[in-house]
Amino acid sequence: MKRILAILLTVAMMLSFASFAAAEEPINITVFHYMAQATKQGGLDAIEAAYTALHPNVTFTNIYYNQGTDYFPQLSTALSSGDQPNIIMGNPGLYPDLVSEGFVMDLTENETIKAMNLPAGDLGDVSANGKIYGFPIDFKSWGIFYNKTIFEEQGLEVPTTLTELNALQQKLIDAGIDPYVRSHNDAVYGDIECRNTVWTRALAAGDKDVFENLMNGSKKFTDYPYFAEALENWKMRLVGARTDDMSNTQDMGLEVFAAAGAAMRYDGTWAIGDMLSKEPAFEIGFFVAPIDDEGSAKLNVQVDQSFMVNPQAENADVALDFMEYWLTQGIAWSEISQMPLNTGVVSDNLLPMVKTLAEMKGSGNIAHYGDFTMPLSSAFTTAWRTELTAFAESVLTGGGMTVEQCLENLQVAFDEVIALN
């Protein structure tokens, strides 16, 4: 008996030594991301530092590439060369090849995600083929940011109806102030200008499969009246054209806005941190763009930072543990990035605007992208954005494209994608 006990104790000691040695083994986690904003990169550093404080043997290497240009090429090269990152930023729905080739971990049964009781929309945004593949950290929305100082000087109130917004724009033009500074060099802007109407109306009408139907060709744009309505609403905002509207990148547009070059800017919440970093004293306000005179507009919500864990990389368990930590203890990230967490957790260090966004999402009176049966795939998103930007170009430069022509162009572009795939 003594001998057995001695052997068991020895084994236990050896195991404890082994685990101690393993715990001390330095581990480096590579995070591949496309967060261009300095504030978000700072937030990532902060959450990693917090994790390293708990696990001193774990360090991080962050690799950033521009999403529109280099991100996927570099990620593809890294994955095919065997130099695999542990954590990959992205919405699984937009990266179907990563899912089909087994480069992302199936998180459907992840206990931490389950315990968070996140809304179905949040989980829908990080799912593909009915399975969860991403950690939904925070959410984004879009609408009209305005310069509070200009509004006060001009005696303007935040508009709640389309008529009020129209009148406000005209008042600014009459006062010699550019109502908007736009950044149509970036493809996303035409897209977010239309989403408010499309998402709100589609979900209200129960058309959760609208994008799926457009992508499989069973429905046309003209079958859904809210696409024309979205373009009409946007066209109403395409007044007071500036010469840089079509050539501004996001950053250039933000610089003009922060320097009071225009009274308003239609942008995403991801830009809040950078707006303030360009001009810390900048007094900005935000409102959801009205879509009619009845106050039907809802806050759009889409998961912003979604991260996937690569099971084929070394130390996948540590990467998974870090992502679970980020999801549950993400306030360190939120306070620096000024991004509202999906969990609804807020702190006093957040801007009042960010807190309000979190509260609005918490109220449930939102239009969530994750509630649609399927997101627009990358090829369709490109076609959609290209035609919308062409519409903006035509309207802003006096080309006079009509809403009907734009819808027709969109349909042709979608039919082309369907035919080629």
Added chain:
Amino acid sequence: MTTIQPTRLDRKRRITVYAVREHGTNLLFMLPAFLLFAFIVLIPFIQSVPISFTDKKAIFAKNWNFVGIDNYVKLLKNKAFLDTFVHTAHFTVIYILGANVLGLIFALMIWRSGRFNNIVRTLLFMPFTVSLVASTKVWSYVYTDIVSPLFNIPSPLGVSSQVILGLAIIAIWRDMGYCMLIYLAGMQSVPKELYEAATVDGAGERQKLIHVTLPMIRPVAFFVFITNMVEAFKTFDQVSIMTDGNPLTNRTTTIVHQIYLRAFVNDYRRIDEASAMAVVLLAAAFLLTMINFKWNRSIDDEGR
């Protein structure tokens, strides 16, 4: 007894120690450059040929099927791809005309002027030595922050119908100094006797230019034309830097840029189609070069 003398051909084919020593040294000097070329250009291209006959989507995909010439058939039906040929041709014409005409004019202007020759030559050649990435970035600011507010017009980079012109202007600015130097070298090699003879025949400066200078620098012009054409076909850097992210200008890009987008950018993820495009581009470039050579040779033959 009859001795059969080796023919010239036999002598050529025989590998002698001298030949090995002579050509071996040459080959050794070429080897590093060739290895680099093979590693970066040749091998990837050869690898892309079989991919063009498959349905492989992402570069890291492990499973794919053989689809025959489907990708090539698709390309012929793909308006976006056919448009890239038009855009590339548009860019090539503006760029070659601009760079050559300006290069020639500047070469003629400074050819016999001793006073400002060196300084003008240096100033005009300087853009060619500047990093393309840096100069392209600077040009994007020139368009947006100088040209646009100065003339109260949108930047050409923001108007889809003007993007190609905007890009060609940058390429002309960069390469006209290079063209000028080549033309200048060509002009300096024209025998003075020809000008003296023309003077004796009563030719004026304009006639000397048309009947002596231009015909004599035609081989040089042909060289510049070919190198510029290849350069125009390969245009990628400034297109990528200036238009990435802008969906409209992406739609007006060149062939090589489209190949890159389709091969690597997530919106497309079609390395199979991109490979087919690369093969078609090589065939088109080869064909055009052969036509140019034939044309040049026929002019030479007519001149004899």
